[in-house]
Every structure is written in C-alpha cells, then in structure tokens.
Amino acid sequence: MLSTRTHKLGFPFSTNLRNELDDAFSQMFGKSLSGLEGAYSPLSVWEEDSKYHIALDVPGMKKEELSLDIQDGHLILTGERKTLEGREFLHNERRYGKFKRVIQLPDWADPASVNATLDSGVLTVVLDKKLEMQPKKIDIHDVVKPE
Template structure:
C-alpha cells in the first residue's frame, strides 16, 4: 500500500532542508553545525605578554586572508574556494558540511593591545595571530625599600 514519493531517505532530506533554512536565516548554532559567521572556528587566549588567537581555516589560500587591526578591532576576512565541480558536471550533493565562500570574523581587543606588534602565520590550515600587549601594561616587580 505504501509507496515512497521520495527518491532519497525522507529523514535525510528533511535534515538537509532544515540545515539550508537555518543557514539562510543565519540562526544560532545547533548540534549539527555552525552558521556562516562561525567560520573559521577560533580559540582565543592570553598571557601576560600577548593575546593568542588561533583560527582553524583548512583549505584557505593564504593569499585570500586579510588580517586588519583598526580602532581596537581585529578583523579576519577571506574566502575558501569550492572544491567540487560547478556547471553541468556538478554532482548532486546529499550532504554538504564544508563551508565555501567569503567569511569575516571581528573581535574587539582589550585596551592594552599594541596595534604595532601584531604577527600572523598560517601553517597547515591553522592561522596563529599574536597581538603583543603594550609595555606599560606588562606586569613588573616593584622593589620594596
């Protein structure tokens, strides 16, 4: 009696539609993934001497990455190119969890960040940005007389 009207798994298709709608509306992240503004994933930490930012950006060409610091805001922008063929030979996608396209992340830095001492290195898809703290903000020992 029951005949499938769907060429694929019904639940997989519903999951794909939900994911597409969530990305189109830029809703909050879910257990299934992160929205567009969540790429690249970041780890941010600090030491007494510097702020350490790690951006996980596999497949991003270093030439397309732009790191800028202006008015206390660090901006990380770039683009990850598509790796699947486009046009008539494009295969039908059933699952697409890899983000492709332009991205932009903005972070507000603390007041003691030194805009003249910023370093960025990309290695194996890991972008490491170090922002030194100003010398006046460094902890120092005060001798007691």
Template sequence: MLLERREDFMKPFRELQREIDRLFEDFFAPVTRRSTVYSYLPDVDVYETDDSVVVEVEVPGMDKKDFEVKVEDSILRITGEKKLEREKENRNYKVVERCYGKFERTLSLPDYVDADKIKAKYENGVLTISLPKREEKKAKVVDVKIE
C-alpha cells in the first residue's frame, strides 16, 4: 500500500490569517512596515520589561552582517536582505517556498527609551534588539505608612 503525502490542510487558513493580520497592521499602524516595497517581511514581536523595550525579529538563515539597525527621530529601522543561494551545484529547484529578498521594518519608539544604549544580538535565527528605558521612566515603588 502506497501512502500519499498530504499537504497540511490548515496551511491556507494560516496564510489567510497572516494576511488579514498584516492588512490590519498596515491600516492601523502604517509606520510599522512598508510591505509594498519589500518582498520579504520578517515577523516581529515587541514586549516591555521593567528595564527595557525588547524587539525580536524572526529571520532564520541569515548572518548578523546581513542586518542594519538604526534609530532616527524616535523610529527604529531594521533593514536587511535574505539571499537565495541558487548558485549551488546539482540543484534543480522544483518548489521554492521560503521567502527571500530585501526587507525593512520600522517601529515608533516610546519617548522613554534611551536610544544611545540600544543593543542587538543575533542568535538562533532571531535578531533581538534591547532598548533600555531611561532612569526617570522606571517605576519607583514607595510604601507609604498610614497613620
């Protein structure tokens, strides 16, 4: 009995959900991405800790030299290029599903981020950018004695 490999039946639904998410993101926050210009658009997570704002960019298969990270006028700009290596011998591609090309992601930074102390590292396919908060923004908790 020969078993046929079936395509993941949920794949079209996940792709549709991703496109809907991007449509809403483009509509409600146009400064966050420029999807019409770039063919590859990596996913980004942004979260905040007590000490910093952290941006994680999912970019597997790249090298740290392939990125450029800049801050201009409270805008974090992440650019890069994921190159297709078709020059390898003995490869006659029938299907190419991975995304390649130049990309740019831009994110508005809160005013309490200290742009002079930003750090970035690339590890295991994720570019992590740490944006420390200025000292005056960090929450100071004071217990007040009630008399």
C-alpha cells in the first residue's frame, strides 16, 4: 500500500499525535496503523538565513531507491523500503513498502535552486528563497545640508 502525506512548509504537524493514534489503534485492533499504510519516513523542515531545508529519514536506502521531483509547486519525495523475503519476525517495528511525501512549496521557494544530498540515511533537500524574498540590508545615509 502506498503511503502519501502532504504538508505545507511552516505548518507544524505532530508525530506525537500520530504515535498516540497508532498505539490506540494497536490496542483496539491488535494491528498498528503504520503496519497498514506501508513505509513511513519522518521529515523535518527548517529555515536558515536565505535557505529552507527538508530532511527525510530513509535509513538503509540507496539514492537509486529514492525519487525527488518538483511538480506544480510541490516537492515530491518517493521511495520503497523493501522487506526481506522469507523472514518471520518475532517482533518488528520497522516499516516497509512504498512511500510518498508531498510538500507544498511556498511562493518564496526557488525550485531552480534545489539541491539534494543523501548522507547516513538522511535525504536533505535545500531550496533558496527567491532573490526578491531574501532579506536585504538597507544603508542609511547622512543628510547632506547645503553650506
């Protein structure tokens, strides 16, 4: 099953609520929500200076197993965490399957500036703010008085 989540940058979303709902569902039905929806990769979004960063946890995945696209003002991250065939788990909290994370890019993001790196199981995407949206220092000049 494909898991798709859409977020707008700058709006908080709670993993605590997700974990609490998952626990409640598991207690009631003996199966977690995460087990029903396929793989899930948590992400973080933050701003530094004139750049915006998105980090997605993808432990054990190679860049060839991930896809990153920008389409219609959205950053689309997709991948598939494959399960090992023939393995019967005594206990398993890892999630497998296809996932898709869709992040609506704000107007200030410059899609032409996107840069992505994969390091130690974290996919990091960096976007610059459009030039006109970046902070600009304005010089204050002395008043020239006629003599």
